[in-house]
Amino acid sequence: MEEAKYIYFSFQSSQDFEPTSKDLLSFQRKYKKDFTTRELFEDEELLDQYRLRGWKSPRYSKIVSLILAFEIKGELKVRFITGSEIDLFTELNNVLRKSQDYTLVDFESQIVLPYLGIRMARNGFINPVHNGLKYRNARPWDLKSLDIQQFYDGAGNYKSSIKDIADDLGLNSEAIIEIEDEFTYYNTGDFESLKKSAIQKVEVMSQAHRILTELPPLQTVLVEEQVKDVIEEKPTDWLKELYNANQFTNEIREGLKAQIFGKKKPTKKELDHLFTIIRGAYVRTNFMANDQDSKKVIEQKELEIKTLLGL
């Protein structure tokens, strides 16, 4: 049996203490002082509330660091990456495009994924490049990432924080800063504590996962990076992109068209073969992983391919 491969994944967020008036107005409408009377927060009180509660929402805060940890050759290689959101997301996409055979491991998928998804969307990254990041048009049980909280709590009703899990399993979590406090550290410039917290969080995720699956803990090897002006690595294998994305994005459609119609026009027989090849890449068949297309979905996909090929 092939060994499963994991990327432990986390990020840190912060908010600007001096929001724009547009942000404040939006916040004011969402977080009313009294929903019954529709009374709003105003002036200083509004600003205080924004600073107190805005961190929860990806619409009033932003991602300031990414942490990606790979289990490689008996070590946990942790990349702590800082930079602008555009650079962070470009780097994330570049890494994940090359890591399609890894399972993404996060903590609280139903919070983490939409937070990241919204921040990415606001920076022009609409469709995730890795299945583990997909959450739109899906149910909780459709998520492909591995949620350590869900893994640990299972069918139980207790919700465990990362620190709870660390305590239960005898792991060190002293350096971990609660999410709601992260922005304070950021705004006071205590980046060292933030870094330590981020690293320990993915260490606890990895160790907890390994303890629960009866595997020995791994030694951490840290790689720190500040990324700037990251260039997006454009895919060249559009069939593989189609397989990974499991949808015809505009980019994939154009990529395939260029590959197929960029040179000489295919013959009728070639088009038939191309249909079979693209269908093979596109149709999901893994019934054991509950990743199998229904007859209706297959028909829809076949129609999309025919449209692409002009059949």
Next chain:
Amino acid sequence: MSVNLPTVLTEDTHFYKKYENELKHLLGKYYISYSTINSWFDYRPDFIKQKFLGIRLPSGVYADMGNFLGEAVENGFFSQDNPHGFIGQENVDLNKYRKPDAEYEKLIIIDRGEYFMVGFIDIYYEQEGKKYLEDNKSGGANKEKEYASEDYLQTVFYNYALGGDCITGVNFFRREGSHVRPPLKLGKEQFYIPVEYNETRVKKALAKLDLAVKEISEMKKVFDKYFG
């Protein structure tokens, strides 16, 4: 027909080192296996993902049980490494399937000129002047019908490769449970399914092999042209 298969024998091919002496003269040649032929005809989307796109699909719990059982018959004991938690090992008397001086995972080659077919016989042995070739299969309800049918050609290929004078059959092990109702269990029901070997079946097998190679080659040519 110009052969153009996705797999070429190299020193890095996963089974090369083990059978180096028998395979050395075939280095650089295209090859195909029985499972690849089946995948082409019965599971084409999987074939395209794996052989053309190079995507590694998980082997699946059923295939893993087949390997778990096969290795147990070969080694004479069930491995302690049992991540799926298969049960029912006590129902299988491995000694019943192990024969004196038997060869396990015996390599067979059918050289077709531009390419060759490769296979591995689960159990091959000789007894009282007769040769025996057996394949171990596990399966749920009615799966045995597949191995008893005229369309089951795996041991026909293997017998043909060895000269056609083996007594061939399948050791069938009833599997209980499923991936939605784990764990998988090796049941008490086990029986032998004889597989008839005759000229008609050999012709059918070779025709199927050649057809698969022809169709795959045509498709691969188009794949290489547009996506290679």
